[in-house]
Amino acid sequence: MSQSSKPESKNNSISPGCLIYGFGGLFILGGLVFLVGTSWFALRLEASRTWPQVPAQVVSSELGFRVDSDNDRFVDPVVTYRYIIDGETYTGDRVSFGSGDASWSQSRVNAYPVDRSINVRVNPNDPTDAVIEPGGRGWERFLPLGGLVPLGVGVSIILTGRRRLRNPELMRGPSGPTQVGPKGHWIPATLGIIFTTVGVFIVRDGLTAIQIARASSTWPTTEGTVVLSEAHREWDREEKRHTYFPVVVYTYEVEGVTYAADRIRPGSIRGSSRTSASALRLTKKYPEGSLTPVSYNPDQPSQATLVVGESVRSWRTMVFGGIFTVIGLVIALVFFPRPWAHQASNQGTGSPRS
Known part of the structure; x- marks a missing residue:
């Protein structure tokens, strides 16, 4: 009975290859879904730039409050305008496909006062769909790039997994290899590069925040x-x-x-x-x-x-970004492939020619 149960347990076990390809495939699938969804949104924003222009007139313009699921209020520009298409009057209130902070909202209210004549872009397939500022605020174009991160992680998981499966030495032990070889590991190396990049941007924002805090004392x-x-x-x-x-x-x-x-x-x-x-x-x-x-x-x-003035709070972003950068650099340097070390090891272990 015990001998017949062993083959059955082996058949029911999940192979490491299935786990690697399945786990990496989930990242790739998530990245593709995000990439397709945000690309469709970005393309729609760009398409709005080609919508026909129609003259309109602003009938109301003020700061408004948007309520979210927690009943919290946020400030948005509420600009209502009327336009005529084929003899029928329509009313719109979309300023832009994007959104912003209070400063941006007030600037839009200032830009479109009551009774001002403006031009709006109208969707030719839906006359009720109109916008004053087509194309969004610009940053929406880069949204699809966010899908490249899970795509890269998924591909790295599969490539690293294939290398481990082909080399039995890397599969020894429950925790993998005891040390990082010259070929490195692409998964943590990729994450290290991402951490470093994000950290650099955060540090840059932190430096700007400190400069603003110091200058605010004289405003x-x-x-x-x-x-x-x-x-x-x-x-x-x-x-x-x-x-x-x-x-x-x-x-x-x-x-x-x-x-x-x-x-x-x-x-x-x-x-x-x-x-x-x-x-x-x-x-x-x-x-x-x-x-x-x-x-x-x-x-x-x-x-x-x-x-006004500089305080401990002013350094939060700087410190946070610095930690991100250091962690990312350490991970990237430890796990990044080192081809020169691989060549040196091959030369040292190679047999001399006769």
Whole structure:
């Protein structure tokens, strides 16, 4: 009985090749789905640039509030316009396919005041589908590139797995090889390169945030009005809990032009907490409808903050990006293939010619 059960257990076991190809295939499938979906979205945005232009007139223009699933409010430009096609009047309210922060929203409201005559792009297949600024904000074109990351990881898993299956020496032991050979390992090497690239961009943003924080101490001030003050709640999937962060949107005028901003302190990373008490404490300091001093950049009035000066918070992005960069560099250097070492080992072990 025991001898007959052994072949049956072997037949029911999953081979390492199936696991490798299956795991790598999941990454490739996910990357392809993301690539196709975002490419379709990007192509639609580009197609809107070719839609026929129709004259329209703005009938209302103001900052509006969008409510998400957590009943949190966000500021958006609400610009309503009318246009006529084949004698029939239509009403649209789409400014752009993309979205932005409070500063961008107010700039769109300023750009399209009431009674202004504008041109809108109308979908020839659906006259109710119109937009003022076709093509999005530009960054949407690069969305499909995000699908290349899981694609690369999936291909790396399959290639590395094939090499391990073909070389029995690499399959010894439950944890694989005891040391990294000259051929390296593409999976961690690829992840290291990704970590390093992301870290460099974060460090760059951190340096910019520190410079802005230092310069904000000398910015002029003006009186602003708080139009939104809430403690927003977000669900953290990794830690499976809610985090809270304050959202304060305010408007102000500089040389007769109205601006809006949502920056409380200079910096790139917004502060969050596990409880709503900390976020509510800050929002109570800036209640809706209250007047508050606003410091703005004289060279770029749309850039403003309520709290000026450099602080420990200003260095968060810099430190976070530095950690990302160091981790990525270490992983990439340890696991990246080293062909020169492979050639040296072949020359050292090769038999001399007679």
